[in-house]
Amino acid sequence: MPPLRRTNQRVAEAPSNRTTEVYEQLRQAIVEGSIRPNERLIESDLAERLDVSRTPVRESMLRLAGDGLIVSYRRGWVVREHSAEEIREVFEVRAALEGFAAGLAAQRAPDAALKALEAIHQSYIDSIQGSSRGHLVAHNDAFHEAIIAAARNQLLAEQIHRNGQYYFIHRIAGFLSDEEVHTSIEGHEELVRALTARDPVLSEQVARDRVFDGLEKVLNRIR
C-alpha cells in the first residue's frame, strides 16, 4: 500500500484507448439498432470487422454487459431484448430518476439555469414550423439535459444517462404523430412552469407523468 496522491476530482471512468473506441462503436450499433436484439456477438467476428484483436472486443463486451445492453447467454453474449414487461421496468426507473431530478432542480437550480431552460423551450416552439423530427429528438435531449444539469447531482446524471434507454426514444421518434408531438410540448411547458414556480413536488409529478406518457407511446408502437 504505497502512499498515493489524492484524486478528489472526478475522473473519467475509462481512459481513451482502442478498447474504448471499440466499446463506443458497439454501443452505438446496438443503440441504433444496426445490431439487433437477440443477435449473437462473436468475439473473433467483431475483432476482424473492427480490425483489432479479440482482447479489446472482450473488454468492451464486459462494459456493455455492465450497461445492461448485452447479456451472457450460453457461452457468449447476445444483445438484450426488451419485452414489454422490461420496457415497463425501464420506464419506471426513468420515472424514479428523472422525476427526482426535476424535484431537485426545482429546489436548487440557479435562476439563470431556469431562464436558460425556458429559452431552450421557447426557441424550440419558435422553430417548430420546420417540424423536422431529427430536430425534435435533439430538442428533447437538450431540454432534459438542462434539467438534469440543474439538479446538481452528477451521480444521478450518470445513472440517468447510463441506462442507455434513450434508444427506445431514438427508434420511435420518427413515428410520433403530430398530436403526440403537441402533447409532448405541452408537457415541457407544464414542467417549465412548475420549475419556475419552484415547486418540487409538482415538478416531480409532472416529470413522472411525462415519462409514463412516453411509456404509453412506446407500448402502442410495439403492438
Added chain:
Amino acid sequence: MPPLRRTNQRVAEAPSNRTTEVYEQLRQAIVEGSIRPNERLIESDLAERLDVSRTPVRESMLRLAGDGLIVSYRRGWVVREHSAEEIREVFEVRAALEGFAAGLAAQRAPDAALKALEAIHQSYIDSIQGSSRGHLVAHNDAFHEAIIAAARNQLLAEQIHRNGQYYFIHRIAGFLSDEEVHTSIEGHEELVRALTARDPVLSEQVARDRVFDGLEKVLNRIR
C-alpha cells in the same frame, strides 16, 4: 446475422468463471474497506496474490469501474474515494430509487408479501435483546430486500443493488448508538404501517426520509 433462439428469460449478466471469482473478491475487499480508498490497483500484483494471470484481473477492473467502485487514474486504477459531496449524491440516488420502490410496493405487493415483511420486522424486534450489531445489518438487509422484491421491478432492484453503496452502511453499522438503532427501528415500523395501509405516497415519503436519516448518520461519522 444468423437466426438465433430467443432469450426472453432473464439471464445472469456474467457466467461463473475465474474472472467472476476475482471480481467478487476484489469487490468484497473494496466494500469491506480492506482495500482502501485512493489505493492503487496493480494488475500484476493482484494477479500474483490471487494466483491467476493478469487477464481475469484486468476484466474485473472493468467491471468494478462499471460499478463505480474504482476509477481510472493516470495509467491504472484507484479505489474511488467518496467526498462528503459524493456521499450526498449517493444517498440522493438511493432516496430516489428506494423511495420509488416503496411506492410501487404499496401498490403492487401481494398481501402475503406484506405479511412476510411484517414478520421479518417483528421477529427482529423480538430478538433485539441480544442486540448483536452484525445481526442488525442482516436484518436491515432482509427488510429492504423484502420491499424491493415486493416492488416487482427487477431492473429497479438491480439498480438499487448495483450502486454498491451499501458498503457505507457496513462500515458504520458497528458504530451506531443505541438511540440511532431505536430510530431506525421506528422507521421500519412506520414504513410497514404505510405499506399495509397501501398508501404509495406516504410509503415513498417515509422510505426517502429514512434514507436521508442514514445520510445524516454517515456524515456525522466521517466528521
Added chain:
DNA sequence: GCATACTGCATTGCATGCAAACATCCATGC
C-alpha cells in the same frame, strides 16, 4: 537552488496461442 531534460523502470495496452467447454450434427439403438 531551482528548473528542465534525460534515462531507466514499472505498468499497462494489445496481440496471440492453447486448451477446455459447449453446441451441432450424425450415427446408432430401441
Added chain:
DNA sequence: GCATGGATGTTTGCATGCAATGCAGTATGC
C-alpha cells in the same frame, strides 16, 4: 420415428509475450 450417445468444429477462458507509455529519479544547466 424418436431418443440417446459420440465425434467434430466453433468459440470462449485464460495465460503470456512484447511493445509503448508515462513516471520517477537523477543529472545537468542556469
